[in-house]
Every structure is written in C-alpha cells, then in structure tokens.
Amino acid sequence: AKAKPLLFEACRWGWTPSCDTAMTMLRGNPTLAGKKEYREYLEKLSKANYETATYWLAMELSNSTVESEQERSIALFEKASAAKYGPACTSLALELWGRGNPADVSRVNELLECGVADDGAPELAWAIKGAIAGLSGYDDIARASLERSYAAGFKQAGAFSDAFGYSPPMGADPAYCEHFCDWLLVIKEATRLRQLALDEHARQAEIDRVAREMAAQEAATLAAQQAAYNV
Numbered sequence: 306a307k308a309k310p311l312l313f314e315a316c317r318w319g320w321t322p323s324c325d326t327a328m329t330m331l332r333g334n335p336t337l338a339g340k341k342e343y344r345e346y347l348e349k350l351s352k353a354n355y356e357t358a359t360y361w362l363a364m365e366l367s368n369s370t371v372e373s374e375q376e377r378s379i380a381l382f383e384k385a386s387a388a389k390y391g392p393a394c395t396s397l398a399l400e401l402w403g404r405g406n407p408a409d410v411s412r413v414n415e416l417l418e419c420g421v422a423d424d425g426a427p428e429l430a431w432a433i434k435g436a437i438a439g440l441s442g443y444d445d446i447a448r449a450s451l452e453r454s455y456a457a458g459f460k461q462a463g464a465f466s467d468a469f470g471y472s473p474p475m476g477a478d479p480a481y482c483e484h485f486c487d488w489l490l491v492i493k494e495a496t497r498l499r500q501l502a503l504d505e506h507a508r509q510a511e512i513d514r515v516a517r518e519m520a521a522q523e524a525a526t527l528a529a530q531q532a533a534y535n536v
C-alpha cells in the first residue's frame with residue numbers, strides 16, 4: 306500500500322523501472338477493482354507513449370471477444386512496433402501471419418527482425434520465426450531459428466524442434482512445453498499433414514514416371530511391329 310503511490314510518483318517523473326514495477330503489481334491483483342485499476346493505468350501510460358504499457362494494453366485487448374477492442378489491439382501493437390519495441394513487433398507478426406494473407410509475408414518478416422533485434426524478448430521472436438518457417442516448409446531456417454531461441458533462453462525450443470521432427474538443440478528438453486503445449490499439438494498435426502502431402506506428391510511422381518516408361522515401351526513395341534509389318 307505504501308509502495309504503490311511512491312511507484313506511481315516515480316513513474317510520473319519518468320523513471321521507467323518504477324512504471325514497470327507498478328504495472329506488475331497491478332497486474333497481479335485478480336479482483337475486479339484491481340483489473341480496472343490496471344487497465345486505467347495502462348491507458349494512462351499508453352497515452353504518454355510508454356511502449357511497454359502500450360504493448361500490455363494491446364495484449365489485454367487482444368484477448369477480448371469484442372471486435373472493436375481486437376481491432377484496437379492491432380493499432381496499439383502497430384504503435385509500439387513503430388517504436389521498435391520487440392515484444393510488440395513479435396506479437397503483431399503473429400497476428401498478421403495468422404490472417405493468412407500472402408501480402409503480409411514481407412511485413413511479418415520485417416516485424417520478426419525487429420523482434421530479434423530488441424532485447425525485450427528476442428528468444429520468443431526467434432521461436433516464432435522458427436515456427437513460422439517450419440510451418441511454411443523452410444526447414445533450414447526453422448532449425449537455425451529454434452537453435453537461436455534456445456541459446457537466447459527459450460526453454461521450450463526442444464519441444465518445438467521435436468514437434469517438427471528436428472533434432473532438439475543440444476541440452477534442450479524435448480518434453481518441456483509449458484504454456485505452448487497446445488501450439489505444439491497443432492504443429493505436430495500440421496507437420497503430419499505436410500508429410501502426407503509430400504508422400505502423396507512422391508507417390509504421384511512415381512505413378513507418372515511408371516506411366517511414362519510404360520508409354521515409351523508401348524511406343525517402342527508399336528514402332529517395332531509397324532517396322533516388321535512394312536517389311
């Protein structure tokens with residue numbers, strides 16, 4: 306109770322560690338009054354162009370079932386991303402990629418580069434980059450990105466690698482997936498379907514090869530028969 310007003314005052318004077326501590330304190334209050342105070346504090350700091358608060362406000366709104374709040378969350382992610390705040394860049398990249406619009410691919414890549422360049426949460430940006438690359442079929446990029454994520458401190462990198470069928474980074478636990486276990490189920494299913502598609506493509510290629518060989522053999526036989534008939 307004594308700390309909170311002191312943190313608020315220090316934040317008002319521009320000492321960012323106090324702003325972050327105050328946000329963490331408010332976020333930990335699960336009561337309705339606490340949630341209201343937290344939301345109001347985020348709104349206040351976001352209006353003052355504090356990127357961390359803008360990001361957390363966007364995160365709050367992105368979980369809303371109200372369409373207008375979801376749209377506002379994208380605008381706030383854009384605002385924080387424009388200030389090169391890494392976690393916002395990563396979240397926005399994930400939002401845009403989830404829409405499945407091919408026109409957003411270059412923008413997603415730019416945002417992920419912003420995410421890995423900032424020290425806010427580069428390990429998550431590397432992991433998301435690896436997951437998107439893996440789901441898009443770019444296995445070399447996916448492996449390298451997941452290894453970078455593990456080196457940066459992403460403990461779930463082993464489980465992500467295992468879900469794609471890659472060898473986990475040295476020392477990584479392929480069974481640890483906390484907070485991302487649902488993601489990995491989707492990745493495993495997508496990887497399975499992708500492999501089925503590759504197998505089907507290979508099967509069709511083999512059928513086409515055999516058909517071409519049979520056609521060539523039949524043509525050669527007919528030619529030989531025609532030559533014998535002409536004689």
